[in-house]
Amino acid sequence: MKKKTVTGIVLSVAALSVFLSVKTAGSRDTKIKEFTAFFDVSENEIDEYNEIMELIAQKTGARCREQWLVGKSSEEAIDGYIASGEYTDFISGDVALYEAGALIPIDLYWDDYPNIKNFMPAERWDRFRQPDGHIYWIPQFDVVSGKSKELLHEGEAFWIQTRVLKWAGYPRIRTVDEYFDLLEAYVAENPVMEDPFHEGQTLENIPFTILCDDWRYFCLENPPQFLDGYPNDGSCIVDAGTQTVKDYNITPTARRYFKKLNEEYHKGIVDREFYTQNYQEYLQKLSSGRVLGMVDQWWQFAYVVNGSLEIMSDQGCGYVPLPITIDQSVRNQWHVKRGAELSAADGISITVSCEDIEGAMKFINDLLDEEIIKLRYWGIEGTDYEVYENGVYYRTDEQRNAVRNPEYSRAHFCVYPYFPRIEGMLSDGLNAFAPEYQPGEFFDALVPDVKECLTAYGCRNYVEMLGTNEAPGPWYPMYSYSDMLTTDSEAGRVWEQMNSVKREFLPKVVMTDDFDAMWAQYMERYTACRPEIFFAEMQQELERRLQP
């Protein structure tokens, strides 16, 4: 009986405290508006009391609590929103949400908010108009003001460690064959590297690997488009001359590239586990400094592994991109100017659940204010960055280290990364909107071995290693359309099947002992999906995009 009484007391206290905590959490500074936002990506949460967030709140009278995707069941979360009709104030809008009637038309409200209305020229905005003639989302990235400095190559490339280039005397590497020849030669002479953490011990070098985990397998399947000198349209290549869509999976280059991978696999140059490693294991390998080269998109590895590679800088483990194509005569388009990749498929939206649409519009408008953009990306002057006498911003080593400290970042910086931003230069014409895009700051922040390597090639950033390209045409990038295909359409179902076949056969093609037979089998299964249906749909879209 006594026990029961005790349990009873414990319970009632617990229950009571729950309701008390509910009560107290509700009260807050009422003068500042608080919005909520949900983005279907995983990002770092910042602290609830973040310094710059509060600073922005004081200046604009509003703050926004961002919610990010959690766990694998992410799609279900979004469906939960759609199902319930109950949304956060802001959301990453797309066609599905538009069709669900979840979004409010931004162009009906934007007259009072010049930063939004003039965010892009009217004809660019027109690309965002939905079938009912209204605009429902604002692109977050790739809107550039003034001359943009192309420094960082965030996209795909064949990367190589600086030690390999240094060993060979910084040769000009232009083709797939040259690239693998170099790797072979290097690894023949240097099969191992020093273990940076255990003196006197060595680690075996891994010459080349490819990330293939789940949806990240694109680095296995899409190099043929780049090798033929096309930019990243993603799901097809577009012949600008004839304005036709082509399939890069069946080109002679594709066959040649995968045959090369097959040969290198049997020579032991391609990592034996390339296809079964998951993302985590891949990052582990890269962080160990053992991987000499890989084909990957920068953002997939750099944020995680660069910290580790910095320690091994004296061994030359940092990565630089190489302008590789299938043949010397082909001009590469690995890098296309940032503004060109503007995708009209999604952006930030205000939902029908938002009770203060004007306030939400004002919030976005304020975030596009130059003063606020500086706060979001550079931070506070004197604390996070300094200004030279000529007005150019820079960071001290101490400030750079502070930025890299995750705890400090969480408590201090508030980038609102999925709200719109204006890229390119600030109105002073001297400084970029963010440190990563500031030429001097970019180079100074690089690790020593990468600096040395870039200098040897007469470059000061990644993009100069590759060369840069204007947008190939108004259709670019085509992947913004194939990404939107669903199983509702036949093209969408074909597209899904094509991917399924590629996922199964590309690794087989690389690993097989009989390349020709396996390639024939692959092509047979591939054509059985009737890819022509998909490409006909893409051609139609291309023509739609070409119409004025």
Place this chain on the structure above:
Amino acid sequence: MASQEKKKNITWKEIKKQKVLIIWSLVLVIYGVIFYYLPLAGWAMAFQDYKPKNGLFHSAFVGMDKFKQLFSDASFIRVIRNTLGMGVINLIVTFVMAILFAILLNEVKSNGGKKTVQTISYLPHFLSWIIVTGILHDALSSTGIINELLLKFHILDQPLNFFAHPKFFWPIVAFANVWKETGWNAIIYLSAITAIDPSLYEAANMDGAGRWARIRYVTLPGIKPTIMILLLMNVGNVLNAGFEIQYLLGNGLVQSVSQTIDIYVLKWGISQNDFSIGTAAGIFKSFVSIVLIVIANQIAKKNGEERLF
């Protein structure tokens, strides 16, 4: 037979006597209807081209189209095979292992040893699949501990990439399930064993029964009702072979054997905003489960074994 008996029993007197029971069952049935049966109205989605904007009441009715689409898709037939295959293997292996483990643990004489082993045995139950698959991936990689051992004992002369071969996938999944759940599943058998009347063991000892005989004639019959009922319940679950583990361990090379119905639903249905297909697959799963359970229950009834209802 049973129903006749029941009918005979229903008298006003009996109902009055059982008033409290009836009121409480009514409360619980109302609860059950609200929380379990009402959402089944959502099954209507499978017969519609469901669009969230239109809701359940205004979406276009398409009849059996979604089911036709499902069953005309060769890959759906394949995922049914995979789901059933893995479901049955998992069911058998985890069952046998949990019973075996419970019986063997019961034979451990030292009390402290017994408790320690049991406490350790259920720890993996609390590890999430992300962690378990991470560990498995490490252990089975070409530089992992398994390959290291196989090379050392000259069973292999070259490291084997386990995840590149479809034939290894189902066994790996089964092993992972056994590893994660054996201890936890054994809890219920161990309890059943401790509930066996000690006098039965004493009698067996008097008869000079050896250890094997004791297990065979006392322990096993003692836990048979538990085994039967859990078996019955789990037969209905074979189509719930899982999602996370296959999703986390699978890759393109083994996709023909790794994809389950749940993955299929996620891939084609939910991520493509097609709720109808997912619902149709869900109905199919429920239907198969109920058919299986009814058959199993009837078999059990015929043989005079424990049954669910």
Place this chain on the structure above:
Amino acid sequence: MEKNKSGKIKTSVWDKVFVVCNTLFMVAFVIITLYPVLNTLAISLNDGTDALRGGIYLWPRKWTFKNYITVLQKDNLITGAYITVARTIIGTLLALVANAILAFIVSRKNFIFKRSLSLFWVVTMYVNGGMIPTFLLYKNLHLTNSFWVYVVPGMVSAFNMLVIRTYMAGIPDSLEESAQLDGAGYTTIFVKIISPLCKPVYATVALFVAVGQWNSWFDAMLYNRMSSHLTTLQYELMKLLSSVTNQGTSAEAMKNAAGTVTPTSVRAAATVLTMLPIICLYPFLQRYFVTGLTIGGVKE
């Protein structure tokens, strides 16, 4: 079986062999089971970036508590812990009462709706209407953005009901009959006679429910995402796991051994932290199991 003398000797030899084999089996089992858990523990105590290079088995190479600090510093973690404890206690209690009452009803031998009521609940184990209808239902019942969504749906589970029912069926009918002769109603029988005898099975079901409550996070994400004061511990940890992307740790930080974290290392720390309370709780409940727990069906 073998009653002659030589047979007995043979048996005892076999017995020894069995004991040895069984002990070996148990040792192997413990190693296979314990290793990954200890490995997780070791990784949770090791520097994140250092662990990325692999080679950590049972002992951390570069000690740090940074992973735990990262987990514990998380905003809302205290609120989450609060709610999780509350839902575990309240949810377990509610589920126990509901399942016990239900089991009591269906285990009365002469209850007229016995079979149909069992069937009604068994079916619920295998059908569900899917996420969207469920969501809409909860919304209309005003369960979304409320604490009750954690404890009210899923209160009754057919499995737990069956576990208790089996146990109750094993209690001699004579107890009930004599109480009835004394004029006791069903309520009294349930509270005063049956329930005290059911402590062991209640403990088991309590453990099952408590573990489920403790571990769940999906409901918090789905139904209470707008109410950060109703977040749960596991949801906060899940958020942590999917958000930490080793934000460009500097060489400086690594040289200072200030410690760095990666998703893997934080995940390991979070796992250890969530396992702890349940592990502590288990031995406490375990003593009830000794008294017996079975699950069974109906057999006429």
